[in-house]
Amino acid sequence: MRLAIFGLTVSSSWGNGHATIWRGLCGALGRLGHKLTFFEKDVPYYALHRDLYTAANFDLVLYPEWPALEEKAQRTLAECDAAIVTSYCPDARAAADVVLGAKTCLSIFYDLDTPVTLERLHAGENVEYLPSYGLADFDLVLSYTGGRALDELKTFLGAARVAPLYGSVDPGVHKPVPSISHYRADLSYIGTYAQDRQAALQELFIKPAREAPDKKFVIAGAQYPNDFPWRENIWFVRHLPPAEHPAFYCSSKLTLSVTRAAMAEMGYCPSGRLFEAAACGTPVVSDLWEGLDSFFEPGKEIVLATRANDVQEALDDSPGLQRIAATARERVLDEHTAQHRGRELLSLLEAAA
Numbered sequence: 001m002r003l004a005i006f007g008l009t010v011s012s013s014w015g016n017g018h019a020t021i022w023r024g025l026c027g028a029l030g031r032l033g034h035k036l037t038f039f040e041k042d043v044p045y046y047a048l049h050r051d052l053y054t055a056a057n058f059d060l061v062l063y064p065e066w067p068a069l070e071e072k073a074q075r076t077l078a079e080c081d082a083a084i085v086t087s088y089c090p091d092a093r094a095a096a097d098v099v100l101g102a103k104t105c106l107s108i109f110y111d112l113d114t115p116v117t118l119e120r121l122h123a124g125e126n127v128e129y130l131p132s133y134g135l136a137d138f139d140l141v142l143s144y145t146g147g148r149a150l151d152e153l154k155t156f157l158g159a160a161r162v163a164p165l166y167g168s169v170d171p172g173v174h175k176p177v178p179s180i181s182h183y184r185a186d187l188s189y190i191g192t193y194a195q196d197r198q199a200a201l202q203e204l205f206i207k208p209a210r211e212a213p214d215k216k217f218v219i220a221g222a223q224y225p226n227d228f229p230w231r232e233n234i235w236f237v238r239h240l241p242p243a244e245h246p247a248f249y250c251s252s253k254l255t256l257s258v259t260r261a262a263m264a265e266m267g268y269c270p271s272g273r274l275f276e277a278a279a280c281g282t283p284v285v286s287d288l289w290e291g292l293d294s295f296f297e298p299g300k301e302i303v304l305a306t307r308a309n310d311v312q313e314a315l316d317d318s319p320g321l322q323r324i325a326a327t328a329r330e331r332v333l334d335e336h337t338a339q340h341r342g343r344e345l346l347s348l349l350e351a352a353a
Contacts (some may be wrong), residue, residue, distance in 0.1 A: 001346070004076050004105075005088040005097035010038050010060060010319075013242050014049030015192045015222040017167075018088070018112055020242055021144075021272055022339030023052065024170040025345070030057025036074055037061060039069065040091040045104070051241040066091040070098065077102035082349050084108040084142075092129035103272070106139045106352055110165065111153070114145040115262035115269065118152050129295060134158040140346075140352040146268035147291055163260060163348050168341040169274035171333060174246055174279040181236070183244075183251035185218035186307045186315055187285075188271055189258070190240060190248065193224045196261035200287050202229070205256055207308035208315070209234050215315065220248060249280040255313055257286040264289040275336045280327035283321040285314055295336070301328040 010026065013019040015345050048183040054060070063069040068244070077083055083099045083106070085092050099107045107186075111117055114243050135141050136158030143149055146164035153159040189205055191197065209231050220237035230236070242246055249255055255277045263269040267290030270322035274295065277284045285303040286292065296302040301324060303314045314321065 001081045001349070002079055003029070003037075003085070004073075004080045004083040004099075005036065005038045006073075006089050006099070007040060008088040008090070009040050009043075009046045010055070010135065011052045012050045013042055014046060014047035014051075016088075016214060018086070018273055019052070020276075021112065021120065021167055023055075023242070024159065024168055024173070025342055026055065026058040027170060028338035028342035029345070032339070032346075034346075035059075036306075039063065039073065039095070041066075043090065043228060045231055047258060049239065051243070060177065066094045070094070073098050074102070077105055080105040082106035082108060084110050086128050087111045087113045093131055097129045100137050106349060107137070108140045108142060108352075109135050109138045109159075110142040112144040112145075114143045114149045114153065115260070115266040118149065118266070119262045123155055130157065133353065136160060140348060142348070144269070145263065145266055147266060149266050149268065161352060164268070165341060165345060165348070166270055166336075167275055168336050169272065169275035169279045169332060170338045171279050173242070174249075174276045176281040177246045177250050180247045181252035183218060183248045185210070185227070185235070185251065186215040186217065187256060188220070188248065188252035188254075189220045190220045190245070192221050193228070194260055197258045200258045202261060202286065203308055204285070204305050204311055206231070206234075206260065207326045208311045212312065212315070214284065218248075218252070245276060245281050249277045249282040252282055253318070254311075255282050256286055256311070257284055258308045259287055259289055262331075267291045268294065270295045275332050277304075278325070278332045279337075281325050281329050283314075283325040285311055287340040296331060297313060300324065301331050 008018045010019050010022040039061045039237045042062040134157045141162045142165040143158035150162045153162050206229055218235045220240035255269055257273050285305050298304045305311050
């Protein structure tokens with residue numbers, strides 16, 4: 001199959017989760033023998049933090065502005081079996097017009113940010129990456145979030161055929177590796193700063209750090225404000241490139257996953273960080289949201305926490321954490337790899353065709 005993707009970015013993981021998702025998915029499909037072209041607008045803030053320059057299993061096309069790409073995009077689509085436009089693609093509306101105009105290939109819209117999309121729609125906002133005519137004309141609408149989000153994509157955007165395509169992990173990248181001293185921590189967290197995650201981060205990370213001054217806590221991410229409540233035992237990594245994620249996870253006794261408020265409210269929204277950490281053999285403590293038990297069994301494959309004391313108790317149970325890490329890794333390798341998701345995508349495309 002030949003597939004074209006018009007997305008946010010695959011070349012830079014700075015401040016976004018899209019890049020890692022697409023690297024795994026495109027790599028898996030490429031290894032299965034499919035031909036993929038990823039079209040990415042070459043914007044300054046991703047160019048400054050680029051951590052992928054060449055792709056082994058797919059083609060990456062960086063373009064300056066849409067008019068310079070449109071003719072090439074049309075030629076590519078004429079040879080494609082399917083084309084995907086994603087949420088937060090800078091030229092999503094123009095790309096959607098071209099994709100829907102290419103009658104020879106399947107048209108897909110993939111919303112990797114469905115709860116945010118729906119929240120903005122409910123607030124009456126203009127969602128810049130949605131076509132003005134909605135999603136009714138697409139052959140298939142995919143969502144990174146399942147559950148009731150799928151029904152709302154039909155209700156509010158007219159999507160005719162919807163399906164979840166959740167996150168995944170490339171086990172060739174995320175796997176147990178030796179720890180590194182400057183990443184070593186009792187509790188770690190990877191995530192771009194977001195105001196709607198701050199309350200949970202305060203309870204599940206900052207408060208445990210305050211109550212355990214003898215333990216080390218490490219945050220890796222971007223866009224943290226100067227007034228963030230740092231403490232002497234909280235260390236900060238300003239930007240952690242994907243290649244360093246395994247070492248970061250494997251240097252942690254326990255790692256935290258915190259879900260953005262809109263996504264937690266919607267449910268069925270597994271962060272790719274859950275799968276990455278588990279594949280590295282690192283136990284995960286997570287906030288709660290509906291559907292989490294569809295991906296990991298609480299208490300056996302993941303630690304759930306609503307208050308600081310839950311995190312503290314987990315940190316004090318080293319044998320329990322080791323068992324959780326081992327069973328979670330088995331679950332990920334059995335169900336949540338990029339190759340699993342790639343095959344799911346192929347099945348969905350075949351059904352839509």
